[in-house]
Amino acid sequence: MARPVTRATVTSLGIIAGGGDLPRAIAESVRESGRPICVVALLGSADPWVEAYPHVWASMGEVNKINSFLRGESCSEVLLAGNVARPKWSELKFDTRGAMRLPGTVAAALKGDDALLRHVVSFFETDGFRVVGAAEAAPGMVAREGTFGRHQPSPQDSADIARAFAIVRRLGELDVGQAAAVCSGLTLAVEAAEGTDAMVARIAALPEHVRGTPAKRRGVLVKAPKPIQDRKTDLPVIGVQTLRNIAAAGLAGVAVEAGGALIVDRKAVIAAADELGLFVIGSAPAP
Amino acid sequence: MARPVTRATVTSLGIIAGGGDLPRAIAESVRESGRPICVVALLGSADPWVEAYPHVWASMGEVNKINSFLRGESCSEVLLAGNVARPKWSELKFDTRGAMRLPGTVAAALKGDDALLRHVVSFFETDGFRVVGAAEAAPGMVAREGTFGRHQPSPQDSADIARAFAIVRRLGELDVGQAAAVCSGLTLAVEAAEGTDAMVARIAALPEHVRGTPAKRRGVLVKAPKPIQDRKTDLPVIGVQTLRNIAAAGLAGVAVEAGGALIVDRKAVIAAADELGLFVIGSAPAP
Numbered sequence: 001m002a003r004p005v006t007r008a009t010v011t012s013l014g015i016i017a018g019g020g021d022l023p024r025a026i027a028e029s030v031r032e033s034g035r036p037i038c039v040v041a042l043l044g045s046a047d048p049w050v051e052a053y054p055h056v057w058a059s060m061g062e063v064n065k066i067n068s069f070l071r072g073e074s075c076s077e078v079l080l081a082g083n084v085a086r087p088k089w090s091e092l093k094f095d096t097r098g099a100m101r102l103p104g105t106v107a108a109a110l111k112g113d114d115a116l117l118r119h120v121v122s123f124f125e126t127d128g129f130r131v132v133g134a135a136e137a138a139p140g141m142v143a144r145e146g147t148f149g150r151h152q153p154s155p156q157d158s159a160d161i162a163r164a165f166a167i168v169r170r171l172g173e174l175d176v177g178q179a180a181a182v183c184s185g186l187t188l189a190v191e192a193a194e195g196t197d198a199m200v201a202r203i204a205a206l207p208e209h210v211r212g213t214p215a216k217r218r219g220v221l222v223k224a225p226k227p228i229q230d231r232k233t234d235l236p237v238i239g240v241q242t243l244r245n246i247a248a249a250g251l252a253g254v255a256v257e258a259g260g261a262l263i264v265d266r267k268a269v270i271a272a273a274d275e276l277g278l279f280v281i282g283s284a285p286a287p
Numbered sequence: 288m289a290r291p292v293t294r295a296t297v298t299s300l301g302i303i304a305g306g307g308d309l310p311r312a313i314a315e316s317v318r319e320s321g322r323p324i325c326v327v328a329l330l331g332s333a334d335p336w337v338e339a340y341p342h343v344w345a346s347m348g349e350v351n352k353i354n355s356f357l358r359g360e361s362c363s364e365v366l367l368a369g370n371v372a373r374p375k376w377s378e379l380k381f382d383t384r385g386a387m388r389l390p391g392t393v394a395a396a397l398k399g400d401d402a403l404l405r406h407v408v409s410f411f412e413t414d415g416f417r418v419v420g421a422a423e424a425a426p427g428m429v430a431r432e433g434t435f436g437r438h439q440p441s442p443q444d445s446a447d448i449a450r451a452f453a454i455v456r457r458l459g460e461l462d463v464g465q466a467a468a469v470c471s472g473l474t475l476a477v478e479a480a481e482g483t484d485a486m487v488a489r490i491a492a493l494p495e496h497v498r499g500t501p502a503k504r505r506g507v508l509v510k511a512p513k514p515i516q517d518r519k520t521d522l523p524v525i526g527v528q529t530l531r532n533i534a535a536a537g538l539a540g541v542a543v544e545a546g547g548a549l550i551v552d553r554k555a556v557i558a559a560a561d562e563l564g565l566f567v568i569g570s571a572p573a574p
Contacts, residue, residue: 163461166461175474176454187461187462188480189479189480190479192475192477193474202485205481206481210480
């Protein structure tokens, strides 16, 4: 009778990596915890840091290729992270298995970003992988409650934070976006398909008396997850660049939902907040 | 015993005019109906067309001046229309009566655009004027149900219209904005302080595969009033420029709430819709 194959008690984590700093930061955080990782680098989206890990470059449509790589790495858990441009179907690479799944994927994509992400997650689950979120795999990156750094929101900032959370949650129920900016009660900007960076950048084009300026900061950015979303994917993220953007837009700080947002490079974020004179706060989720 | 002063059966309508085509179109529509009008032209906002009517140039803070002018014109009903930049309090002109009202006005302005407008309306009412909406004074400008011009929304457009109405109503409950754009289920843009024109303009900056193009139009703009708003003020408006903007952004058409939006220069709007290949539709309000 053959002995069962020996398994490592900690299996490798497969990171399905889109673009940006988030998948890199997750990979570093997981590796620091001692767990092995491997990376599926999405063609056209992932950045060169993936070369430092066991990896394969693949299109989201190359399902057999992705599965073979992950199984070869003894990986049974996967994590999706990073920016992925909405696929242009006519340019996407498919293998046979990916092509069979295409009609359902197109249908899901038409329903919105979250429907698309839930659909991709369901594929991995169908193929026998456990899909984990960044909050589980890299708990040190999750925003905790309270302020980061030495700056605190003013009473007006706190009122604006409460209003912006109400707006983001209402929008999130409709799968519209995860961010809003409010200044002295006025909603400066709301995020849809353009993303948070573009949303923050346009605040500087509003009339100067309704917003803050880099010299006299006013108003807040709030990011919170959509109530409908699968928290295994697409949690809101802030990092040093977020802080640079909001400082340039004249905002006074940023609030995220404690337990419902990721902070990339926490130490660098705290240093940037202190240097730029911004508050960064994790707020308890709505009851 | 003195006889009462004779009153004309149709009193003059006082138009408190901000910028843009809307107050001009209302003035023309009311004059065509045979009713006399006079205009309070808001300094820094109103356009030169006001010179064709009995008028006074005034700041919103010059309450005595405005009241005296309106009473001198035997005007007991007023209508507020047009774009008014949010006041920069330090530059606003006040007379004594206006100055006494300033603290309340600042407080209202901090609560949002609609709170500010309701506050200004309440001033005129306190001073004995009846405030009427454009829908009452110029009923011919109100969008009716059905399509304008010869183009019809496709089934996909109709689905996008329904989704965009749901978003606009949700946002309106929070006094955020009156407009959203949706394309094949994806929310392209949502209006906040930037206004509809800027919102539509940024759609062209999104990746081309998520939106339409002038060569291949996709997606819809929806405008609807905020459920919380006083319909005497600030109904959503569309005109020829709106159509030119959405054509340039690659959208297929625009839907407004029937009975809850104004169309400036209806004949010109229909001609522009037909020429640009856009649909324009008034949709029944949600039950």
